[in-house]
Amino acid sequence: MSDFDFSQPQRQSKTGLVLIFAATVYNFFRAGWVVILAILAGRNSPKLTSLLILGGILLLLLGLGYSIIYYLRFRFHIDEKNREFVVEKGVLSSDVVVIPFNKIQQVKFKRNILQRILNVSSVVVETAGSQGKEVEIKALSQEAADVLADRLMSLSQKVKRTEEDGIETEEAGESFLGTPEWQHKVSLFTLVKLGLTSNYLRGVALIIAFYFTLRQEFRLEDTLPAGVPKEQLLGTGSLIFILFLLFIGMVITVGETVIKYYDLNLKKFSDSLQVEMGLRNNVKVNIKANRIQVMEVVTNPLQKKLDLYKLKLSLASSENELGKSHIRIPGIPPDIVAEIKKYFFKTQVTEKLYFLPNQLYLARRISRGMIPAVVGIGLVFFFREYVSLAYAGILLSVYLVLMTVYNYFYYKSLRLSVSDDFLVKHSGLWIKKEQYLEIYRLQSVSVRQPLWYKNRGVVNLTFHSAGGDLNFYVVKTEEVRPLLNFVLYKIESTTDPWM
Incomplete structure (x- = not known):
């Protein structure tokens, strides 16, 4: 039996006050960072500097006061008699969110880096209403979050079964999940392999486009040392630079994959599949x-x-x-x-x-693929004094062949x-x-x-x-x-x- 009694209105974990204050300070900074940088970059008199410091302290005190009031007025409880989950919040005005049990679709957890440091989790209750995510409780201990989620999902399933069968079922159990039937964890090495084999061609194209943009913007041909053959230096340098950017791009792709899906863990329970993942923003959801x-x-x-x-x-x-x-x-x-x-x-x-699909679908895809070619031909003739027609013709022919082959095999798939x-x-x-x-x-x-x-x-x-x-x-x-x-x-x- 759990020690948590959610039938009585209660507040978040006390560390939630730190989260609310941090979010308030962040919003202040995001709204006024341009002004802050302009002031710091300028030459200010000692008097003005003192006023700015006092103003900053006053804003922090106001933010602290707002955070305390918000924390004290944020309360939630489970009303089993009326079959509702109730959340009360607000600083200058009161806002009461009432979620019927039969509208609850799922309850998931989220944790950012600060929440991990404070050892708390956000509990997000999603419903079948038009708003999607109805309410988020940003600071509960992991144990309290697990018990609240289990209780809400258990009550939700109880009410839905009652509505479907027309028979009042027995009291919902304390635990909705129970013991996992099986689980699977994706290793760090697997995520590295996944990053190395994902979005490869797109990454290469972006890196090459980035390189040629830099080359044009910084006019590399005009900055070569005197006496150095341009063709030789640019050829070798281009290859080395492209390989370097390719390596950096692969590192970034792998890093994004690891950060997003770090510690991906699947647990299959009798009535749900639990998915947990993420390094910077950790998410856990029962599906x-x-x-x-x-x-x-x-x-x-x-x-x-x-x-x-x-x-x-x-x-x-x-x-x-x-x-x-x-x-x-x-x-x-x-x-x-x-x-x-x-x-x-x-x-x-x-x-x-x-x-x-009918062959007309293949013709439609190829005809749409012709549009960039037609635009390219128009640009070539418009700027024919600056473009080699032979070079443009070769590029156009390669594009048409690759586009046609790709669309044919895509159509066959x-x-x-x-x-x-x-x-x-x-x-x-x-x-x-x-x-x-x-x-x-x-x-x-x-x-x-x-x-x-x-x-x-x-x-x-x-x-x-x-x-x-x-x-x-x-x-x-x-x-x-x-x-x-x-x-x-x-x-x-x-x-x-x-x-």
Whole structure:
């Protein structure tokens, strides 16, 4: 039995006062940092300097007073009689947030560096309302945060089961999570491998563009020492500089990956999957299976060889946040992917009937890829006095060949598979994606047919869910009509709750 009694209004941890004061000081500095720098850079008289110091002290005292009042007036409690979680806050005016238990979707934890130093966590209660994140309690001890989250989720599930079954269930237990059935931790070495194999081509392109921008801005050709052959020095220097920038770019990519996903830990409980990660901002969230709408599995050939896959989970959210509530879990092996699928999906994923895009889709992608080429030709002829036509022609030809080959193989990778329970979309040339959507979670299907599609008998399909859409373009109307009838029948006939 827990020592925490959340039925009575109570405040945050006392260290929360430090967090509130630090946030207040930061907001003061962010609002007036330009003025502060201008004053420090100028020549000020001793009298003015004294006034500035006194003004700064006064602002700090005002910030401290505001922080104390905010801390004292921030109170929260669980009202089981009315089935609500209540938060009271405000300094000059009172603000009361009331969250019904049946609206609570999930409770997650966040910790920045200062919260880690103070050994406290933020508790964020997310709801099914239009605001998404309704309330955040910024300073609770980890033990109190765990108990509060367990209690809220347990009460939420109790109320939802009562509403679905029409029968009052027994009192919610003290612990919602219990003992994990399995867990998986992503090592630091795995995150390094993930960083080295992610966004590689994009990083190279950015680094090369950055280099040539520096070369043009600083006019390297005009600053070479006399008597040094320009071609030899620029050729060697360019290669060394590009390799150096490439190395720095890879280090930055690896660093970003490690900071964002550091200590990534998965724990599977009987009724939820707990995900914790992050070095600078540590986040811990318990994901309920019924909130998952679309699951996306992503990898590339290098990562596949290393057994590195990334999951992107689209969660049910309000209409205002449709498609924005995502959780990314990178660097996991295929056996863990299979375990997560087993938990989230009611039945085993199967693929039976396949649909392929019409060749018109390939023509559309290639025609769109021609637009930069046409613009480039126009610029070349406009500035033909300053540009080598032969050099521009070679670049244009290489671009057209690469663009056509890429779009052809991307087109060949596209397919939509349908079974009794699933829609699965396959796509991607280098970055391979598989998107899974259980049919009973569908809310509607949109069929769009522009005028230039009508004579060719093709349409664009969009499958709508509460966590985002799944699109499949340019398919034959007579081929998808049976699919649409089947999907609409499943939507109308299913009794399973989609969230």
